[in-house]
Amino acid sequence: MEKKLKRMATMHKLQVKGLELFYQNGYYNTSVDDILKSLSLSKGAFYYHFQSKEDFFISIIQSLIVRKVYSTLIEPIEGKENPFLVIDKCFENSLETAEHNEMDYGFILGNFLTEFNRRNETISKYLTDIYKVWEVNLVTILQKGKSDGFVDRHVDSEGVATYLISSYMGVRTLMVQGNCKNLKYNYLQQLRRYFNSLRLKETV
Amino acid sequence: MEKKLKRMATMHKLQVKGLELFYQNGYYNTSVDDILKSLSLSKGAFYYHFQSKEDFFISIIQSLIVRKVYSTLIEPIEGKENPFLVIDKCFENSLETAEHNEMDYGFILGNFLTEFNRRNETISKYLTDIYKVWEVNLVTILQKGKSDGFVDRHVDSEGVATYLISSYMGVRTLMVQGNCKNLKYNYLQQLRRYFNSLRLKETV
DNA sequence: TATTGCACAGACCAAGGGGTCTGTTATTTA
DNA sequence: TAAATAACAGACCCCTTGGTCTGTGCAATA
Numbered sequence: 134m135e136k137k138l139k140r141m142a143t144m145h146k147l148q149v150k151g152l153e154l155f156y157q158n159g160y161y162n163t164s165v166d167d168i169l170k171s172l173s174l175s176k177g178a179f180y181y182h183f184q185s186k187e188d189f190f191i192s193i194i195q196s197l198i199v200r201k202v203y204s205t206l207i208e209p210i211e212g213k214e215n216p217f218l219v220i221d222k223c224f225e226n227s228l229e230t231a232e233h234n235e236m237d238y239g240f241i242l243g244n245f246l247t248e249f250n251r252r253n254e255t256i257s258k259y260l261t262d263i264y265k266v267w268e269v270n271l272v273t274i275l276q277k278g279k280s281d282g283f284v285d286r287h288v289d290s291e292g293v294a295t296y297l298i299s300s301y302m303g304v305r306t307l308m309v310q311g312n313c314k315n316l317k318y319n320y321l322q323q324l325r326r327y328f329n330s331l332r333l334k335e336t337v
Numbered sequence: 338m339e340k341k342l343k344r345m346a347t348m349h350k351l352q353v354k355g356l357e358l359f360y361q362n363g364y365y366n367t368s369v370d371d372i373l374k375s376l377s378l379s380k381g382a383f384y385y386h387f388q389s390k391e392d393f394f395i396s397i398i399q400s401l402i403v404r405k406v407y408s409t410l411i412e413p414i415e416g417k418e419n420p421f422l423v424i425d426k427c428f429e430n431s432l433e434t435a436e437h438n439e440m441d442y443g444f445i446l447g448n449f450l451t452e453f454n455r456r457n458e459t460i461s462k463y464l465t466d467i468y469k470v471w472e473v474n475l476v477t478i479l480q481k482g483k484s485d486g487f488v489d490r491h492v493d494s495e496g497v498a499t500y501l502i503s504s505y506m507g508v509r510t511l512m513v514q515g516n517c518k519n520l521k522y523n524y525l526q527q528l529r530r531y532f533n534s535l536r537l538k539e540t541v
Numbered sequence: 542t543a544t545t546g547c548a549c550a551g552a553c554c555a556a557g558g559g560g561t562c563t564g565t566t567a568t569t570t571a
Numbered sequence: 572t573a574a575a576t577a578a579c580a581g582a583c584c585c586c587t588t589g590g591t592c593t594g595t596g597c598a599a600t601a
Contacts, residue, residue: 135568137577139577139578139579140577140578143578143579157455157456158456159363159365159452159456161363161365161366162365162456164557164558164559165558165559165560166557166558166559174579174580175579175580175581176559176560176561176580176581176582177562177564177578177579177580177581178578178579178580179560180559180560180561181577181578181579182578182579185559185560186559186560238454238455239451239454243451243507243510244451246510246511246513246514247443247447247448247451247452247510248363248451248452250442250443250510250513250514251361251442251513252361252362252363252366257514261514264511264514289523289526289527291519291523292522292523292524292526292527293527295508295511295520295523295524295527296504296508296523296524296527296528296531298507298511299503299504299505299506299507299508299510299511299524300500300503300504300507301503301507302503302506302507302510302511303447303502303503303504303505303506303507303508303510304499304500304503304507306447306450306451306454306503306506306507307450307468307499307502307503307506309450309454309455310450310454310461310465310468315495316499318496319493319495319496319499319500320496320499320500320503322493322496323493323496323497323499323500323531324500326531326534326535327500327527327530327531327534329534330530330531330533330534331530343547343548343549343598344547344548347548347549368587368588368589369588369589369590370587370588370589378549378550379549379550379551380550380551380552380589380590380591381548381549381550381551381592381594382548382549382550383590384589384590384591385547385548385549386548386549389589389590390589390590
């Protein structure tokens with residue numbers, strides 16, 4: 134029964150290193166050989182476990198990228214109370230992690246969306262699906278925030294979700310260039326200002 | 338004297354087609370041969386005018402991309418009066434153009450920033466410089482907006498510029514996936530709401 | 542008119558790309 | 572214990588890559 138374990142271990146090693154290099158250098162700028170070399174594995178190993186480079190990347194999306202986005206951007210928000218507080222905290226944590234990560238190459242989902250947009254429909258589909266779950270999740274918490282008296286009822290939840298995702302993706306792209314600390318600070322300040330405009334005003 | 342004209346014409350043809358393909362497929366996923374094939378030109382022609390692929394792309398940045406960003410995002414704003422009106426109109430126009438462009442592959446500056454981030458410092462530098470000019474331009478008009486009584490003096494102009502650029506870059510990335518019309522509408526609605534929170538309130 | 546040199550054409554090169562195929566070895570299974 | 576099979580290793584394939592180099596035609600100059 135240890136064969137299955139070995140299989141899983143090798144596949145997982147390939148996926149983790151693959152994601153690392155794809156994330157750092159981009160998909161088209163990373164060869165299968167690059168991954169194999171840094172793991173001291175052979176072509177035989179790779180094509181025994183995966184049908185193609187594309188198939189390999191799809192498996193990475195499904196097993197690693199989905200999990201990453203869920204754990205950092207979706208689960209911290211799900212089912213919570215005050216949308217403003219929890220989204221604020223979630224974004225702040227994510228930006229904080231990025232800031233102190235020497236190996237930050239941007240928002241993983243955003244980078245790959247950009248790289249595959251209109252260039253590989255199959256992969257784009259998988260990535261877009263993750264984005265959509267994120268969006269639905271934000272819309273849900275905002276709607277709940279209305280019932281709970283946090284969010285102004287006149288606010289368009291979908292619009293807010295779009296605006297939040299857009300700004301987050303953008304600032305993550307900018308942060309790679311450096312000056313992260315300032316960018317993070319500025320971004321969060323304005324995010325809070327924006328949130329204030331959505332808040333349910335006390336009727337005097 | 339028609340030799341110099343021919344030289345310019347060929348170089349320009351190469352740059353225009355080069356930008357088109359780099360923009361569509363990405364830099365690393367577009368070969369020099371791809372460009373030459375679609376123009377029925379030879380290697381000789383290319384390497385007579387440009388030292389390398391990288392040198393070629395830098396020339397494209399300096400001659401075409403700079404001009405594009407300037408004409409669509411910088412000049413329409415420069416020296417104008419009401420920041421909110423003019424930025425709103427500028428972004429709306431840009432998104433409108435993108436929406437009705439069948440060949441939209443995203444925000445050109447954002448895409449290349451993502452592709453070269455930390456992967457090619459030389460090229461990144463050229464791209465970042467453009468971004469910085471854009472940012473300075475936004476900050477300037479916001480500051481002027483304070484003196485002119487449009488913008489609340491407590492507002493942090495740099496923060497606002499960061500937030501504006503981030504959200505614009507993000508929404509342009511999302512728009513490639515489709516559903517442009519809705520994304521554009523949602524984005525502009527929230528942008529206006531955000532602007533309202535920056536406006537100088539009449540002291541009652 | 543002869544000659545120079547610009548603006549290419551296109552063969553060529555080594556390196557690297559994704560992918561195939563035939564071993565080989567250690568572990569299961571019969 | 573023998574046979575079967577899973578899990579690789581690595582040579583090999585053909586195509587594409589960025590880049591070089593020699594050749595060539597045509598306009599500019601003398």
